Amino acid sequence: MNFEKTTLRIEDTLLAILSDRKKNGTFRFLRIQKEGMVDFISNDYLGLAKVSEISESLHSFVDNGASGSRLLSGNKVYHESLEKYLADYFKAESTLLFNSGYLANLGLLSSVPQKGDTILFDELSHMCIKEGVRLSRANYFNFKHNSLENLEQKLTKATGNIFVVVESVYSMDGDQAPLKQIVELCEKYNANLIVDEAHTTGLFGDSGFGLCCDLGLEDRIFARTYTFGKAIGAHGAAVAGSEILKDYLINYSRHFIYTTALNYHSVQLIENAINYRKAHPELVEKLTRNILLFRQLIRRDIPKLESFHPIQGIMVHGNEEAIKLAGHLNAAGFDMRPIVSPTVPVNQERIRICLHAFNSTMEISNLCDAINEYYTQ
Ligand SMILES: Cc1ncc(COP(=O)(O)O)c(C=O)c1O
Known part of the structure; x- marks a missing residue:
């Protein structure tokens, strides 16, 4: 048999695009x-990703995979138990697990805002926020990074239900959102605030419950995204909010519905790592x-x-x-x-x-x- 490699037409196109990247030094x-x-x-x-104590106890329970999505065979006692634990930790009525922070933001932003609504997001938002917003059927606009004036200008023009999306700490600049003032602006314009706590989960507040809880703002925020792949040293994410939001996401969030649930090890690791963080x-x-x-x-x-x-x-x-x-x-x-x-x-x-x-x-x-x-x- 002749295994000589011939490139397909599409691969020639891809190669040409990649070679542009190589030329301008941006090839990944x-x-x-x-x-x-x-x-x-x-x-x-x-350094929690390397603490053996966090994962030692996990091997006594065999569950290599959850075997299905949460709405089919994949919903287990350990998912529901972690969601209750996280609701308590993040001071929320409920939480819903997602397989990653990227998916949590896609799942939330693509499903909740409806046609005719408006989403305003900080221009330095992470790609998963930009992508989630694009997947929604709402109108969307960015506002200047951390600019309350620019946000307010855009709030005055927004139509339908309004959503404002910010990160508590920005992933590239490491700076903090003026969260208290943003909460106040959202209340003034009846907007629903969504805060991505990826870079504060496990770090901010005495127990690591993030900036929203540390500032006592949790009850004034519509939804919060927490990720466990950073300071918690694990993997996965949760959206915290009301029971109504949770039911809605279970019904309409495609990134929650159509994917295999996290397995036992991933889920229990999150709880163990948070307990370790609280104790240290x-x-x-x-x-x-x-x-x-x-x-x-x-x-x-x-x-x-x-x-x-x-x-x-x-x-x-x-x-x-x-x-x-x-x-x-x-x-x-x-x-x-x-x-x-x-x-x-x-x-x-x-x-x-x-x-x-x-x-x-x-x-x-x-x-x-x-x-x-x-x-x-
Ligand atoms: C602000 C922000 N949100 C979400 C994510 C995605 O989280 P995950 O790595 O769990 O998919 C990241 C990851 O870099 C991030 O920086």
Whole structure:
């Protein structure tokens, strides 16, 4: 038999598109984190993904897969039990599990706003918010990042039921939404607020219940998305809100209905990791000290983003420079990647640094030396 590889016509088209990416330095490819590199890239802010105690007890129960979607054979006692636990943790009437944060936002935003409604979302929203909004039948507009004035202008023109979508902390800039003022604006215009707590779940508030609960705003927010793949060190997500919202999502959210449910290990891991997080507040204290140390050691003239979150950004001009600075830091043994356009808008290219509770003082100090040195070359 002749296995000689011939490319199909469609593959020629794909190759041409990919070669454009290669030419402008934006080609994406998968790689395994090199052994020995210092982790300044993962979202595992507290190091929970590597705590054996969290997963040890899981192997006594065999449930390799949930065997179906939640509406068919896949609904188990462990799903319902975790949803009750999460409702208590996040101070909500109810929660509904989704297989990831991406799917939770798609499932919520594509199903709840109806034709004739209006969705207003922050321009720096994560792709899954933008995508979810596009999948809905409502009208949608973005507003300037964290701008209350611009949001209010758009609220005055909105029609139908109004939805405002923000992140409590933004995934690329690490800055916080002015949540209290946004809640007040939403109340003034009778808008329903949706908050994505991906980067505050497990971090903010004494027990890690996120920014909305920490500010005591939970009862004034229509829906909250919590993700477990970041500070919780696990996988999956939940939408928190009323029982009515939960029933609606079970009936109409395609990203909930038509997919195999999370298995026992994934579900129980979330609860174990949250319990571990609650019992170890010192991890957050260590992380906070590391953030302050990083901010102290980076030279003042270096263009860094204003963030007190583990997400820190060093701004550069263009993709080429982002790739060059990342290369310099990788060569010094630090794992991090350039964030280039189109992931961020042109002129917003950066190096995104994620700090962790497990990073040592020496690692942070060496990282800052390497960045400072790059800027003196
Ligand atoms: C703000 C925000 N929302 C949602 C997600 C998606 O969450 P998950 O990784 O669980 O799909 C991310 C992931 O990067 C995020 O940053």
